[in-house]
Amino acid sequence: MPLLEAQGISKVFGKLTALDGAALTVGENEFHGLIGPNGSGKSTLMKCVAGAEVPTTGKVSFINTDITAFTPTERARAGMSLKFQITSVLPTLTLYDNILLALQAHCSLFDLVLSRTRNKLHDQVMTMLTQFRLADRAHDAAAALSHGQQQWLEIAMALAGKPRLLLLDEPTGGMSLEERRVTGELLQPIKQHCSLVIVEHDLDFIRDICDRLTVLDQGKVLASGTVAEIQANKSVQEIYLRRA
Amino acid sequence: MVGAREAVARVGEEPDVVTGEGAPAASAPAGRASAGWKVLPIVEGLVLLIALVLPWVLQDYLTVFATRVVILALFALSFDLVWGYAGIMSFGQALFFGAAGYGVALMARDLNVTSILLILPAGTLIGLTASLLLGGFLLLGRYPSSVIFVSLGTLTGSYAADRLARGWYYLGGQNGIPSIPPLTLGSYEFEEGPIYYYMVLGILVVVYLLCRFLVRSQFGLALAGLRENEQRIAFFGYKAQHLKAIIFAVGGTIAGLAGSLYAFHEGFVWPNMLGVVFSTQVVLYVLFGGSGTLIGAVIGTVIIEGVSFWLSDNYRDVWPIILGVLLLLVIMFRPLGLISFVLGERERVGSFGKAPKETGNAAP
Numbered sequence: 001m002p003l004l005e006a007q008g009i010s011k012v013f014g015k016l017t018a019l020d021g022a023a024l025t026v027g028e029n030e031f032h033g034l035i036g037p038n039g040s041g042k043s044t045l046m047k048c049v050a051g052a053e054v055p056t057t058g059k060v061s062f063i064n065t066d067i068t069a070f071t072p073t074e075r076a077r078a079g080m081s082l083k084f085q086i087t088s089v090l091p092t093l094t095l096y097d098n099i100l101l102a103l104q105a106h107c108s109l110f111d112l113v114l115s116r117t118r119n120k121l122h123d124q125v126m127t128m129l130t131q132f133r134l135a136d137r138a139h140d141a142a143a144a145l146s147h148g149q150q151q152w153l154e155i156a157m158a159l160a161g162k163p164r165l166l167l168l169d170e171p172t173g174g175m176s177l178e179e180r181r182v183t184g185e186l187l188q189p190i191k192q193h194c195s196l197v198i199v200e201h202d203l204d205f206i207r208d209i210c211d212r213l214t215v216l217d218q219g220k221v222l223a224s225g226t227v228a229e230i231q232a233n234k235s236v237q238e239i240y241l242r243r244a
Numbered sequence: 245m246v247g248a249r250e251a252v253a254r255v256g257e258e259p260d261v262v263t264g265e266g267a268p269a270a271s272a273p274a275g276r277a278s279a280g281w282k283v284l285p286i287v288e289g290l291v292l293l294i295a296l297v298l299p300w301v302l303q304d305y306l307t308v309f310a311t312r313v314v315i316l317a318l319f320a321l322s323f324d325l326v327w328g329y330a331g332i333m334s335f336g337q338a339l340f341f342g343a344a345g346y347g348v349a350l351m352a353r354d355l356n357v358t359s360i361l362l363i364l365p366a367g368t369l370i371g372l373t374a375s376l377l378l379g380g381f382l383l384l385g386r387y388p389s390s391v392i393f394v395s396l397g398t399l400t401g402s403y404a405a406d407r408l409a410r411g412w413y414y415l416g417g418q419n420g421i422p423s424i425p426p427l428t429l430g431s432y433e434f435e436e437g438p439i440y441y442y443m444v445l446g447i448l449v450v451v452y453l454l455c456r457f458l459v460r461s462q463f464g465l466a467l468a469g470l471r472e473n474e475q476r477i478a479f480f481g482y483k484a485q486h487l488k489a490i491i492f493a494v495g496g497t498i499a500g501l502a503g504s505l506y507a508f509h510e511g512f513v514w515p516n517m518l519g520v521v522f523s524t525q526v527v528l529y530v531l532f533g534g535s536g537t538l539i540g541a542v543i544g545t546v547i548i549e550g551v552s553f554w555l556s557d558n559y560r561d562v563w564p565i566i567l568g569v570l571l572l573l574v575i576m577f578r579p580l581g582l583i584s585f586v587l588g589e590r591e592r593v594g595s596f597g598k599a600p601k602e603t604g605n606a607a608p
Contacts, residue, residue: 050479071386076481090472092593093465100597101469104462105480109490112463122598141590161481 001064002027003195004049004165009058010219011044018044019055020219024197026165026212031187031196033206033227036216037239042199043085043169045216049197050082050167051075063164076105081163085170085199087150091143095134095153098142099125102160124160132156132186148179152186159190166190168198172205184209203240207231215239283587288539291546295445299438311441313549315506318448319522320529320541321455322498327527328535329459330491331471332383333391336398337499337526339378339405340371342518344500345507346409349421352508358428363504371500372493379492384485388474399520406519420514427508436509444505448542451498455538458494465596467491471536532574534581537592543582 004026011019019041026032034042047053049060051072060068067075072082089098103124107117129135132152137145142153151171158166171187172180180202187196187209200206206213207227214224215236223233230236295314299307323337344367351357351366382397383389389397409415416422427434434440458464469477470487478484507513516522525548533544551570555563578584580592 052479072475072478073481073483076479082479084476088473088476090469090476092472092589093468094595094597096597097465097468097595100462101465101477102480104465105477105482107462109463109486112466113458113461115461115463118462118596119598125597139595141593157480 003030003063004197005061006045006049007059007061009045009048009055009060011041011048011053012056017219019048021058022216022219022221023224024049024214024221025224026195026197029191029193029195030212031191031198031210033210033213034197034199034216035203035206035213036222039218040216041219042216046082046167046169046197046199050080052082076161076163079162079164080167081158081161081165082167083151083154083158083169083171085173087147087154089142089145089150089153089157092141094139095129095142095145096125096138098153098157099128099160102157103128105161128156128160131189133182148175148183151175152183155183155186159194163194165195165197168196168200170199170201172200172202180205283591284537284539287543287583287586291539291542292449299441304437307438307441308436309549309553311436311444311509312506313546314441314444314448315502315509316526316529316549317542317545318444318451318505319499319502320526320533320545321448321451321538322495322502323526324530324535324538324541325455325459325498326492326495328530328537328541329464329467329471330488331474332488332492333395334398334492334495334523335395335520335527336378336400336402336523337495338518338520338522339398339402340374340496340499341503341506341522341526342405342409342513342515343374344368344370344503345513345517346415346421348504349424349507349513350415352424353421358425358508360427360429360434363427363508364501367504367507368497368501371503372497374500375493375496376489379489379496383488383492388478388484399523402518402523403520406515409515409518416514418515420512420517422512424508424511424513426511434508440509444509447501447505451501452538452542455498459538460594460596462596463487468593468596528571530581532571532581534583534587534592537581537583537587540581540583547582 002025004024006024009019009022010017022041022045024034024045034045036042044053048055051070055068059066062078062080065078067078070078090101093101100121103121104112104117111117126135126138129138132155134149134153134156142150145153155168155171172183175183184205190196198206198210210227212224212226213230215222215230217239222239223230223236298310302310319341323334326332326334326337347370348363348367351363357363378398378401382394410418434443459467466477466482466487469482470484474484503517529544529548530541531544532548533542534540552563552567555566559566574582
């Protein structure tokens with residue numbers, strides 16, 4: 001049984017059909033790339049999975065539960081996490097507090113009011129900051145970070161709740177080549193406990209870290225399979241050649 | 245200047261962070277101490293000091309005025325929690341203030357209850373109940389309510405209560421309920437003057453400290469997240485609507501406490517106490533002083549009330565215009581309020597992580 005199964009997802013905005021019966025299946029501990037030309041519906045599909053958009057039709061199952069009607073909060077509590085395309089770290093808070101905010105989301109109200117998990121979570125916060133090479137800036141406001149560092153902080157925050165599935169919408173957008181390479185390195189270790197869906201324009205990056213790919217074109221799935229299968233696929237080559 | 249100070253603070257933090265993993269207990273205090281906590285306690289201490297000596301230097305009629313201002317500052321705190329900390333635009337905070345005021349006035353008029361031991365809990369309870377009901381209706385739902393819905397909903401609630409009080413004979417109609425007897429404790433009567441002032445100031449200090457504890461707790465961090473990006477924290481798994489309803493109820497409770505003190509201090513209640521006039525006044529106190537800082541709410545109340553008092557004495561005809569322009573200027577050029585002249589952004593937002601003090605105290 002796959003971890004995530006989205007079937008027959010359609011999303012209509014007024015007269016625009018963004019998704020037309022798209023599907024996405026992700027297994028346990030799988031890194032899955034979602035690619036396609038601009039406007040093919042990648043981000044919309046991601047949002048429908050994460051709960052940021054409600055699909056017009058279709059069904060999303062996650063760990064054997066139908067979550068189509070779940071709110072984002074309920075999806076997060078079920079073990080799903082999303083990194084937005086536009087970085088949305090909380091700019092006035094310190095890096096430390098950004099991570100703590102994400103980590104303490106599942107604490108009880110009582111614990112929060114009495115700050116009873118503050119000391120317990122300290123080591124976890126520092127471990128995450130260290131893992132994402134941000135520890136030396138722990139007490140700076142997040143707004144002071146470079147764009148690439150903000151993306152890392154955001155990935156760290158998305159991972160804080162120990163999700164089973166992490167959805168990354170363009171994690172390397174606006175990053176330098178070096179930062180992209182590092183991002184790939186940072187993501188590798190999470191494979192042990194988490195699956196990943198990545199929407200990304202950088203095909204080299206996708207090829208390097210993903211196990212399987214789904215290619216969208218005009219709201220439909222054009223192809224889905226291992227990286228090698230997709231690379232050999234004639235119609236995929238065609239749309240990317242057409243674009244070039 | 246602020247930038248420079250922050251830069252210095254950051255340089256000072258470096259050692260803490262580098263060794264943060266290995267020996268946090270030893271290195272954290274130095275780093276954290278330089279990160280801030282300088283301006284706020286000084287301002288808070290100064291304000292408290294001035295408040296404490298005030299009755300000694302003021303004439304009696306001014307002490308009565310100062311008492312009113314302290315009660316209004318308590319009311320301002322309630323709005324600051326809701327708007328300044330949680331980002332909920334409540335244009336109806338006076339509903340809870342006035343409902344409690346009317347409630348305790350009725351207790352005094354119809355039941356002859358004036359004991360402070362019954363009146364204050366009753367007023368607090370009325371504020372809590374009213375805010376739970378309105379907050380539950382406006383804020384709880386499967387999906388977050390829009391800012392417009394909440395602000396118009398609270399405004400309408402406050403306006404409707406005002407109209408209701410004006411039209412209801414039992415509540416005294418336009419005139420409200422006059423001649424409320426003094427608050428009592430046993431056979432002692434709290435008359436206007438220094439004793440009432442210190443009693444109210446004591447309550448303000450206690451509530452202030454409780455609020456301070458709350459907004460600096462991990463719950464306060466969740467509120468900061470709520471204020472900055474409600475959608476984002478929902479994706480972490482926070483029940484954002486619950487957080488909002490809770491802080492809204494806390495605000496309503498404090499407003500209820502303030503309303504009952506106000507009713508007994510003034511000796512009467514009238515429909516404005518429930519309505520748009522008081523609801524917008526409290527917004528101005530907090531914006532003027534600096535929303536998102538507790539002391540800003542207190543300072544804003546004191547300055548607006550003090551300046552109106554002085555202006556109305558000296559510029560009998562044009563004072564509302566002068567006050568209006570002053571308020572506009574501050575809100576246009578100092579959107580973070582007067583407190584932002586002395587308080588930097590970093591200190592205003594603060595830090596919520598493990599404090600060095602706790603690290604030190606953990607051992608014994």
